[in-house]
Amino acid sequence: MSWRKDKDQRRTERGYHHGNLKEALLQAALDLIAQKGAAGFTFADAARMAGVSPAAPYRHFRDRDELxxxxxxxxxxxxxxxxxxxxxxxxxxxxxxxxxxxxxxxxxxxxxxxxxxxxxxxxxxxxxxxxxxxxxxxxxxxxxxxxxxxxxxxxxxxxxxxxxxxxxxxxxxxxxxxxxxxxxxxxxxxxxxxxxxxxxxxxxxxxxxLGFPTDRRDAREPEAEKPAGPWGKPK
Amino acid sequence: MSWRKDKDQRRTERGYHHGNLKEALLQAALDLIAQKGAAGFTFADAARMAGVSPAAPYRHFRDRDELxxxxxxxxxxxxxxxxxxxxxxxxxxxxxxxxxxxxxxxxxxxxxxxxxxxxxxxxxxxxxxxxxxxxxxxxxxxxxxxxxxxxxxxxxxxxxxxxxxxxxxxxxxxxxxxxxxxxxxxxxxxxxxxxxxxxxxxxxxxxxxLGFPTDRRDAREPEAEKPAGPWGKPK
DNA sequence: AGCTTCATGTAAATAACTTTCACATGAGCT
DNA sequence: AGCTCATGTGAAAGTTATTTACATGAAGCT
Structure with missing residues (x-):
């Protein structure tokens, strides 16, 4: 019960089986990576976030790298x-x-x-x-x-x-x-x-x-005016 | 003595103090990162490679990130x-x-x-x-x-x-x-x-x-011949 | 030389993470 | 109802990060 304080409550909510753990783990990992970077995210964190034990993810991914x-x-x-x-x-x-x-x-x-x-x-x-x-x-x-x-x-x-x-x-x-x-x-x-x-x-x-006209129109169309240039009009 | 099998031998070689641990750690880390990537390298590994205990590096770097x-x-x-x-x-x-x-x-x-x-x-x-x-x-x-x-x-x-x-x-x-x-x-x-x-x-x-001549000579020099183009001569 | 000091190491301890394994659960099939 | 297998759980072993109290010895002082 160390991996989740309200484990029993959560267990009651969703039962022994998660039902969609793989997706939940992917989503959790995505959130964690967004927060702490690819290096910072841990397998255990993802499991915690999904409300399962640290061993559960191994039923869906060989290891952290596969996730x-x-x-x-x-x-x-x-x-x-x-x-x-x-x-x-x-x-x-x-x-x-x-x-x-x-x-x-x-x-x-x-x-x-x-x-x-x-x-x-x-x-x-x-x-x-x-x-x-x-x-x-x-x-x-x-x-x-x-x-x-x-x-x-x-x-x-x-x-x-x-x-x-x-x-x-x-x-x-x-x-x-x-x-x-x-x-x-x-x-x-x-x-x-x-x-x-x-x-x-x-x-x-x-x-x-490369020789393309760069006035933002399709190159097949004829040029109508001199472009100001990609970095704006010189003053 | 768990951190190094021939600790005593090594100790004899270099004495209790390493003498140049900071440099040794930087070099070790460099080698390890080159091998296993920035994510793979561990503080403990660097210490091991330098022949010191896992705690020694903390005398020279606040933590792994500072290294x-x-x-x-x-x-x-x-x-x-x-x-x-x-x-x-x-x-x-x-x-x-x-x-x-x-x-x-x-x-x-x-x-x-x-x-x-x-x-x-x-x-x-x-x-x-x-x-x-x-x-x-x-x-x-x-x-x-x-x-x-x-x-x-x-x-x-x-x-x-x-x-x-x-x-x-x-x-x-x-x-x-x-x-x-x-x-x-x-x-x-x-x-x-x-x-x-x-x-x-x-x-x-x-x-x-940007309008530069691209024949590989200094732009101040006059063009002598038409360049073939950056991707070679068309055939 | 003898003493002190301080930077540099060590050992041991805590906490977290990874991964494995034996066992538990329960959803779906017969 | 009974079976079976995918899916979870607990517990354990092995690593790592990091801290803390203690050890060592080089440098300087007297």
């Missing part, structure tokens, strides 16, 4: 869904959709710190877990697909950039900005702009470097 | 030195030196995984530690100084980009590439190019987006 992996797994799936929704198959136009994906990346890092931690900061052996790796690659595939479409719009007369390389570049930008400026204490660095603005400008400058 | 902070601190100092050396005050020319800094960033991430982990992946409260934050900012200052010089070379006729923004952009690229592709398992993702090449191309495209 963490499960969370990362779900994180990647949710990440993929989020990015896919933001991309929306490139509607209404490729560039607009692309910018939306960038913001979605940052939003995810900020709104789902627990998932983000488990996915990128927990030190999990990503390559040792095929399922996890596959989930990770499906998420990246969204970015890659978007880059593919963008590359296809490459202005005539310029060499067409490899879409995979573009995707890796964009990914690294989004990940770098998210990791450095959009999470936890890091977010407190005094920036001259929001992480979203920072990333958007970065991507726009990059795309311009 | 980790000390390592991060040194990491940032070493990082700063590495970047400063690579930058070499912009010699022989700004762009060449700039590329060297990028490579130095990746080298550091790869050659000093323990430092890198402690600095960026340990979940330490960076902003809660003024000393650490200052060290971190000194390292970033190198990148910022380089960006400053680069911004000054901005081609006439184009609006001059804010150097701080450029520095943040470059930093995020380097950090993103390092985190995603130049560390641990992540390094095993099949890439069409090395992380160094990936980053270099990314930065070159970005700089071109």
């Amino acid at each position: 963490l992996s499960s969370i990362a797994q779900r994180g990647f799936e949710q990440f993929e869904a989020t990015l896919a929704q933001a991309w929306d198959d490139g509607h209404p136009d490729t560039v607009t959709a692309f910018e939306r994906v960038g913001r979605a990346y940052l939003d995810f890092a900020r709104n789902e710190p627990a998932f983000y931690s488990a996915m990128f900061e927990s030190g999990l052996p990503v390559d040792g877990n095929p399922t996890l790796q596959a989930a990770s690659e499906r998420a990246f595939a969204i970015i890659r697909a978007a880059a593919e479409r963008l590359a296809a719009l490459s202005p005539p007369g310029t060499p067409r950039p490899p879409a995979l390389m573009m995707a890796l570049h964009i990914w690294s930008m989004a990940h770098g900005v998210a990791s450095l400026f959009a999470r936890g204490d890091a977010a407190r660095r005094k920036l001259p702009m929001t992480p979203e603005e920072l990333l958007e400008a970065e991507v726009l400058i990059y795309l311009r470097g | 980790l902070s000390s390592i991060a601190q040194r990491g940032f100092e070493q990082f700063e030195a590495t970047l400063a050396q690579a930058w070499d005050d912009g010699h022989p020319d700004t762009v060449t030196a700039f590329e060297r800094v990028g490579r130095a960033y990746l080298d550091f991430a790869r050659n000093e995984p323990a430092f890198y982990s402690a600095m960026f992946e340990s979940g330490l409260p960076v902003d809660g530690n003024p000393t650490l934050q200052a060290a971190s900012e000194r390292a970033f200052a190198i990148i910022r100084a380089a960006a400053e010089r680069l911004a000054a070379l901005s081609p006439p006729g184009t609006p001059r980009p804010p150097a701080l923004m450029m520095a943040l952009h470059i930093w995020s690229m380097a950090h993103g590439v390092a985190s995603l592709f130049a560390r641990g398992d992540a390094a095993r993702r099949k890439l069409p190019m090395t992380p160094e090449e990936l980053l270099e191309a990314e930065v070159l495209i970005y700089l071109r987006g």
